[in-house]
Amino acid sequence: MTPSSQTLLMQLRGGLSLQVQAMSGKMITVEDIDPQSTVMQLKERLQQREGLSPDQQRLIVNGRHMKDTDTLASYNISDKTVVHLVLRLRGGLGRLHREADPSVAENQMFSNAASFAAVSKGHL
Known part of the structure; x- marks a missing residue:
């Protein structure tokens, strides 16, 4: 299945269901998110669920840091993909x-x- 047909299939069935794993091991499920959503939009959804400010979140998929302006589809994310959440430490x-x-x-x-x-x- 090509990436564009995967995206179409996910849009028809209502979007992705992502698993986000925090450093503590906690799994956070984000339901019904459009593959064309930006990484920042995913961070905003995580803020609604977990209360973590988007500027404190760092998301990693397949060893790659996810940029706020990129779409989820640009990382070939599917329902089975695990996104890792790392919190940025504040200091100084x-x-x-x-x-x-x-x-x-x-x-x-x-x-x-x-x-x-x-x-x-x-x-x-």
């Missing part, structure tokens, strides 16, 4: 805070150094 806020107030970083550095010095003297 602490560094920005320290740069905004250098005295905080200096105080933290000196308190860590004092603790290290106390432990080091005990072991000599």
Whole structure:
């Protein structure tokens, strides 16, 4: 069956039923999604179901990172395809805070150094 005939068949029967596997192993079923939907539209459906912001979601299929603007059909996704969900980690806020107030970083550095010095003297 050619990719275009697969797409037509799926549209006639009401769309795809995708399995999305989270890193925890949890399987999330997304029912009746059009193969011509974008990856961003899939992420929005996952947000409705799981409360995860689309900008925190990274979707991977067959080892390939899925781009938000691509369609599901462009990845040859079928009903049996498993899409993997990886959450993006947020970070760096602490560094920005320290740069905004250098005295905080200096105080933290000196308190860590004092603790290290106390432990080091005990072991000599």
